[in-house]
Amino acid sequence: MLVSRLTSFYKISIYDAKVELMNILLVGAGLSGAVIGRILATAGHKITIVESRSHIAGNCHTERCQQTGVMLHKYGPHIFHTDNQRVWDYVNSFAVFRPFRNQVKTTVGEAVYSLPINLHTINQFFGRTFRPDEARHFIENTQADLTITDPQSFEEQALRFVGPKLYEAFFKGYTEKQWGCAPTQLPAAILKRLPLRFNYDDNYFAHRFQGIPEAGYTAMVRAILDHPNIDVHLNTPFSKEQASRVDHMFWSGPLDGYFDEKLGRLGYRTLDFERFDADGDWQGCAVMNYGDPSVSFTRITEHKHFAPWETHEKTVCYREFSRACAPGDIPYYPIRLVQEKALLLEYEALAQAEEGVTFVGRLGTYRYLDMDVTIAEAMSHANVFLTEGATRRSG
Numbered sequence: 064m065l066v067s068r069l070t071s072f073y074k075i076s077i078y079d080a081k082v083e084l085m086n087i088l089l090v091g092a093g094l095s096g097a098v099i100g101r102i103l104a105t106a107g108h109k110i111t112i113v114e115s116r117s118h119i120a121g122n123c124h125t126e127r128c129q130q131t132g133v134m135l136h137k138y139g140p141h142i143f144h145t146d147n148q149r150v151w152d153y154v155n156s157f158a159v160f161r162p163f164r165n166q167v168k169t170t171v172g173e174a175v176y177s178l179p180i181n182l183h184t185i186n187q188f189f190g191r192t193f194r195p196d197e198a199r200h201f202i203e204n205t206q207a208d209l210t211i212t213d214p215q216s217f218e219e220q221a222l223r224f225v226g227p228k229l230y231e232a233f234f235k236g237y238t239e240k241q242w243g244c245a246p247t248q249l250p251a252a253i254l255k256r257l258p259l260r261f262n263y264d265d266n267y268f269a270h271r272f273q274g275i276p277e278a279g280y281t282a283m284v285r286a287i288l289d290h291p292n293i294d295v296h297l298n299t300p301f302s303k304e305q306a307s308r309v310d311h312m313f314w315s316g317p318l319d320g321y322f323d324e325k326l327g328r329l330g331y332r333t334l335d336f337e338r339f340d341a342d343g344d345w346q347g348c349a350v351m352n353y354g355d356p357s358v359s360f361t362r363i364t365e366h367k368h369f370a371p372w373e374t375h376e377k378t379v380c381y382r383e384f385s386r387a388c389a390p391g392d393i394p395y396y397p398i399r400l401v402q403e404k405a406l407l408l409e410y411e412a413l414a415q416a417e418e419g420v421t422f423v424g425r426l427g428t429y430r431y432l433d434m435d436v437t438i439a440e441a442m443s444h445a446n447v448f449l450t451e452g453a454t455r456r457s458g
């Protein structure tokens with residue numbers, strides 16, 4: 064069932080003595096599960112969370128390396144950024160956040176450039192000394208393809224705003240590696256995540272609040288889950304038998320997985336990480352992208368630089384490779400090409416008709432969600448449940 068179609072099972076107020084409390088099953092102990100679980104547990108409901116992996120926090124799981132002491136982002140780096148004051152206050156009530164500014168670099172050919180594309184990148188790439196207005200004029204009048212009025216694909220968006228030279232250098236090869244298809248097939252929305260700046264601001268994100276929890280994301284999620292009404296079972300794959308014992312279920316696993324992929328599989332990209340350790344400082348920054356198609360990985364991340372408040376003699380780096388997700392792999396990025404979108408509509412119709420289940424989060428709704436959006440949506444799912452009620456599972 065999707066939230067927009069919730070039937071009013073009961074009205075609830077946490078101050079209402081006649082509240083009917085439910086047994087609720089949450090599948091997945093990532094951000095969605097933790098936030099929904101905590102809000103409902105606080106309202107008095109009994110929450111059981113089953114998690115098939117051996118740890119909580121989903122893909123933002125962090126773990127301190129025993130040999131080096133470095134805090135590792137086990138499923139790739141996560142930097143928290145948001146403009147949502149409520150979400151920021153929420154995460155700060157469960158963790159101490161340290162300010163973190165993501166200053167990404169990219170290696171293209173024989174040179175290293177600054178991302179997102181900014182005045183430094185433009186001046187370095189074209190060998191110029193433009194001031195902001197000159198750079199804007201240069202890009203708009205000599206590079207950008209203004210004949211593209213309504214960019215639909217990733218490629219059109221890039222050609223429209225930065226033109227072919229910057230596109231070829233910074234986006235084309237990287238995107239082919241990252242998504243495994245031509246940028247002509249991808250939606251413009253993917254590139255719209257990245258700003259184009261005519262000043263020297265190299266902050267990758269434009270959000271007001273940015274940071275990384277000092278003790279890692281797993282500690283933050285553990286604090287969210289720390290409530291007497293929440294019971295977490297790790298290494299516990301979902302079973303239909305568990306679902307039959309509860310009044311309502313929130314599913315944050317893959318949408319197609321819930322239906323045993325009976326209509327076919329929704330496509331994802333997965334990531335492989337190749338770890339290497341070194342002494343000192345290996346690349347001098349947290350994230351180094353590689354735009355060239357001849358380099359098979361997309362980027363190298365050096366994890367001690369995600370905690371600049373710590374000092375470590377050793378360093379841990381990961382080469383990151385993207386590939387199509389096969390059965391058993393961890394899904395990362397929903398692909399959402401035309402064929403996936405058609406299949407998604409069919410699965411959404413099934414989800415809509417499913418009594419007693421709310422589909423949540425990145426995997427449960429098959430969308431490319433940042434952490435702050437995941438949390439905002441989880442809060443809203445929980446609040447809808449508390450204020451409007453929900454359908455019960457039939458059996």
Ligand code: UDP
Nearest residue numbers: 169233234235237238241253254256257352
């Ligand atoms: N991108 C690129 N070159 C880069 C960085 C990003 O072409 O050096 C493209 C790529 O297609 C990526 C998209 O821009 O999926 C959005 O970038 P973002 O950093 O938001 O990607 P994330 O890894 O967070 O999904």
